[in-house]
Amino acid sequence: MADFIAAIKQRVLVLDGAMGTMLQERGLKAGGCPEEMNLTAPDVVEAVHREYADAGADIIVTNSFGGSRPKLAHYGLEDKVHEINARAVVLARNAAGPDRFVAASIGPTGRFLRPVGDADFDDMVEVFGEQVRAFAEAGADLITMETFLDIAELRAAVIACRRYSDLPIMALMTFENEGRSVLGTSPEAAAVTLEALGVTVIGTNCGLGVEGIYEMLARMRSVCSTPLIAQPNAGLPQLIDGQTVFNATPQDMVVYHQQLLDIGVRVIGGCCGTTPAHIRAMREALQGTEQDWTPPARRCLLSSRTGVVEIGGPAACAIIGERINPTGRKAYAQELREAKTAYIRREAQAQVAAGAHLLDVNCGAPGVDEPAALERAVLAVEGVAQVPLVLDSSDPAALERALKVADGKVLINSVSGEEKSLKGILPLAKKYGAAVIALALDGSGIPETAEERLAVARRIRDAALEAGLAPEDIVVDCLTLTVSAEQKRAMETIRTLRLVRDELGLPTALGVSNISFGLPCRPVLSSVFFAMALDAGLSAAIINPRDERMMDAYLAAMVLLGKDVRAESYIAAYADVSAAPAAAAPQDAPTGIRDRL
Amino acid sequence: MADFIAAIKQRVLVLDGAMGTMLQERGLKAGGCPEEMNLTAPDVVEAVHREYADAGADIIVTNSFGGSRPKLAHYGLEDKVHEINARAVVLARNAAGPDRFVAASIGPTGRFLRPVGDADFDDMVEVFGEQVRAFAEAGADLITMETFLDIAELRAAVIACRRYSDLPIMALMTFENEGRSVLGTSPEAAAVTLEALGVTVIGTNCGLGVEGIYEMLARMRSVCSTPLIAQPNAGLPQLIDGQTVFNATPQDMVVYHQQLLDIGVRVIGGCCGTTPAHIRAMREALQGTEQDWTPPARRCLLSSRTGVVEIGGPAACAIIGERINPTGRKAYAQELREAKTAYIRREAQAQVAAGAHLLDVNCGAPGVDEPAALERAVLAVEGVAQVPLVLDSSDPAALERALKVADGKVLINSVSGEEKSLKGILPLAKKYGAAVIALALDGSGIPETAEERLAVARRIRDAALEAGLAPEDIVVDCLTLTVSAEQKRAMETIRTLRLVRDELGLPTALGVSNISFGLPCRPVLSSVFFAMALDAGLSAAIINPRDERMMDAYLAAMVLLGKDVRAESYIAAYADVSAAPAAAAPQDAPTGIRDRL
Numbered sequence A, B: 001m002a003d004f005i006a007a008i009k010q011r012v013l014v015l016d017g018a019m020g021t022m023l024q025e026r027g028l029k030a031g032g033c034p035e036e037m038n039l040t041a042p043d044v045v046e047a048v049h050r051e052y053a054d055a056g057a058d059i060i061v062t063n064s065f066g067g068s069r070p071k072l073a074h075y076g077l078e079d080k081v082h083e084i085n086a087r088a089v090v091l092a093r094n095a096a097g098p099d100r101f102v103a104a105s106i107g108p109t110g111r112f113l114r115p116v117g118d119a120d121f122d123d124m125v126e127v128f129g130e131q132v133r134a135f136a137e138a139g140a141d142l143i144t145m146e147t148f149l150d151i152a153e154l155r156a157a158v159i160a161c162r163r164y165s166d167l168p169i170m171a172l173m174t175f176e177n178e179g180r181s182v183l184g185t186s187p188e189a190a191a192v193t194l195e196a197l198g199v200t201v202i203g204t205n206c207g208l209g210v211e212g213i214y215e216m217l218a219r220m221r222s223v224c225s226t227p228l229i230a231q232p233n234a235g236l237p238q239l240i241d242g243q244t245v246f247n248a249t250p251q252d253m254v255v256y257h258q259q260l261l262d263i264g265v266r267v268i269g270g271c272c273g274t275t276p277a278h279i280r281a282m283r284e285a286l287q288g289t290e291q292d293w294t295p296p297a298r299r300c301l302l303s304s305r306t307g308v309v310e311i312g313g314p315a316a317c318a319i320i321g322e323r324i325n326p327t328g329r330k331a332y333a334q335e336l337r338e339a340k341t342a343y344i345r346r347e348a349q350a351q352v353a354a355g356a357h358l359l360d361v362n363c364g365a366p367g368v369d370e371p372a373a374l375e376r377a378v379l380a381v382e383g384v385a386q387v388p389l390v391l392d393s394s395d396p397a398a399l400e401r402a403l404k405v406a407d408g409k410v411l412i413n414s415v416s417g418e419e420k421s422l423k424g425i426l427p428l429a430k431k432y433g434a435a436v437i438a439l440a441l442d443g444s445g446i447p448e449t450a451e452e453r454l455a456v457a458r459r460i461r462d463a464a465l466e467a468g469l470a471p472e473d474i475v476v477d478c479l480t481l482t483v484s485a486e487q488k489r490a491m492e493t494i495r496t497l498r499l500v501r502d503e504l505g506l507p508t509a510l511g512v513s514n515i516s517f518g519l520p521c522r523p524v525l526s527s528v529f530f531a532m533a534l535d536a537g538l539s540a541a542i543i544n545p546r547d548e549r550m551m552d553a554y555l556a557a558m559v560l561l562g563k564d565v566r567a568e569s570y571i572a573a574y575a576d577v578s579a580a581p582a583a584a585a586p587q588d589a590p591t592g593i594r595d596r597l
């Protein structure tokens, strides 16, 4: 069997069409279990596969969409999970032969992970793992996960795949007309989360016709670099005489082929209402088409359940709210010990309202069970805020607990150049699809010069690549030292920012306010340092977004750096602030910020 | 006759000692005119010169210290000015022969320039010019100007020298025990002003003994790169039995020889109370001494009557107060038309109190006689403020009027790359010892890119060198454009700052606040741009020092850039400002500047 990954580099593959409707037409009763037919009516299943193969499909999808233990349990088939799924592969292979690919299908379990439902992440992984092991044993070429509505469940499925096989993965979410999944996930958020998990092909199926599917994929393409898969329904469903029907003709399905190819769709198939005739039309539409495609460069993007934030590149510097951190905050530390989350929820909301694009979450304090606290904090923040998270801990156990419940692609804060840190943190980032902040220091402390910090950053980068991370997912913290203690090193930090950008091409981060520790009127000093850091290309600033001075510096710098085009954000923020005009007479008051009050 | 300038490069020359006391001992009556003896007792004068020549002096100073028209007029000798001064050179030459230098002496006139006295600058130049012409005709090798108490008068004398001869010039001020001239000029201010005027050797004579003279010269050396001259009295004067006596022995006079040599003293002689025996001791002390000396690099320094300010190099960015400018200030424009100076005086004081290191003075407005107004403004500012001036005009006539009455080394704002500007401004800067701001634009407008601006700056620099200016005295204005109109060019300006520093090594200037024109809450945007400019090495900022935000940015940046060592100025400025500590609870107010109120 040819290599699937190599194949989609060379050409666009055609996937098959709907299975459920075909089985209904061939005897599946309403309320019956389609997957049971793998055992009870294997010929029927195999015949459907064969029809698609004959129609020109390169990939035959197994009849195992509802083959998970919870789904099969509805039919009392929980002791047949392995058999049904393994058999599904065999039937598909019988039709596919050696020259077509068999994609083993996984669908949602119908259960929801905490906090939406009561399913536990590890249990969910094991549920999917059961199917995955059967697929792998039976010789599937790849796994395709279809029609997922919940990115959290899909994350668990992908992680199960990675744990129990090394098969290529296609992961498909289903979006509504409004451009979000029913649980609020945007195509961008899905794509960013899935690419980070190492999914081979990302896409969308069901829910929409070919035009809607194209729109979702174009949005995915704007944030990811993987090949895409399009699996539209045969038009939008229409209810006619109590029957749901899909009216798109085979020719309707191929109207968008060229646009799909242009954005890097490498697998095209059909979902509800599609038939072998539709698949044949797709196959034919590909004849003679130019099928070259160069993947776009990867970028550093983070995601929540609903949205994405870019770090570095042409994006404006991202603001990471720093206030969910017990250091110096006794009330919060006390809440952590009491397992309460009121502070966390208030600060999450307040910081986002003040302009935070991401939220740092730190639960490390004496007397606190950090793994439990960090998991609780992540769930609390996700309950009130829609921004990607920065998990701030050096404890792998705490990080793993939190990574399981985090909805999107998070940023781990941080890994250092120390061996123990590299070994503890990088595999977690790889497994759970996270980016990492790389602290430019190691066991010998904070390097004196920018060049030495660059060297540490380079070593961490190399270790991260070794661990399977993408270089774009390494954000280098260039280290802010307290200027009152280390005056000469302040500009060394600024120089490190430029060096890391110019020499490594990596995004950068900085905890800005530490610069002014021990000095009076800290916001003045911190905000000026912030302006210099932004000028030096800082990609992500860990600051207090509720500090007005810091946000002043940010908004002004974005105008100067051309990120706030036509100063629209700046004008919106300050138009109603009555700053005195340039002083016109000697008795004028100073034109400082006091005039704003 | 050997070249004086070449000679002091190779070795330390010995100048002769006192003339007046020697003549008194040889028949000059109390209240008599020493210079008249050039005509009435030439043998006596020549004999004194010969004694010094025999004692080992390399330079014989003419008996013409009081030879100016106002001084001779006291004795009814105003019609013998030319004869007395020319004769002074002949007598010195008779004693000096061809192998020693004849230095023609000029002393103060006893009159003071406006506004201290009633003398007019041009008249003063002509008074000195009369002596200079006589010296040049009679074959003096150089001119030495001694015992000046008023830097303004000495400026006029040097300018007269330059106008009527091309002889090398030595210029010496006399300082009091407190380290200032009687009119308040510090050795640093004197040295900076004199070096800019093209004086060959700068120094001090009279007033102090050798230790005090060394201290004054060491302070001069800290700001200038010319050779120095030391001409101490024979100790401090003591009044014994109604007689002023100088008690330092010849051996006392040479105690500091090595220190003097170390700081680049290239001419050593004596003033009051020194005799041929003192000169002989100096000559002997030089035998076998190491006489190598490498001049220090020139720097860009400006001066007022009392102090100096550095632009560029390791110095902190200089603040140029921008508020004495009628653009957008109707009340000031009206005062200019009425020839009043109340606004100017108030703003000069207020800006210096707010932290200005220099003051920009602009008098260009409709209906204003700019040359008269600029002269009046300079006198008004100098009456209340002790900082160097920035003369802000493109009118050479106005500039020349102002340059005549300005006390120190001013900065001319500005010359552009246009031919007319170069031709009109650069010769004035050379003649009056000024530095210039070079606007990086020419007839084709403001260049788009940093590289183009650099090219214009380079052309202006070359023209300035051609006109005889030192490269250090060219400060490049890198041009602030309004970000609301030219968003992409904001960072081009910052880039220009770095390029000019790195490629040309010249100091830079910027009118900062123009960046925010047309946008709300201008101080926020301007101060952030200012922080970036400071990071890029800005040497002089033309700003409103009464804008609290701008000074916040300045003071903070100086800490970060290591210019405010141990943050002493920052702490002094903000220690009493009660900024809230880093917020400790979610109900905290933002920690912005509002907390300072």
Ligand SMILES: [Zn+2]
Pocket: A205, A206, A207, A233, A271, A272
């Ligand atoms: Zn469907």
Ligand SMILES: [Zn+2]
Pocket: A018, A019, A146, A205, A206, A270, A271, A272
């Ligand atoms: Zn389907």
Ligand SMILES: [Zn+2]
Pocket: B205, B206, B207, B233, B271, B272
């Ligand atoms: Zn003297």
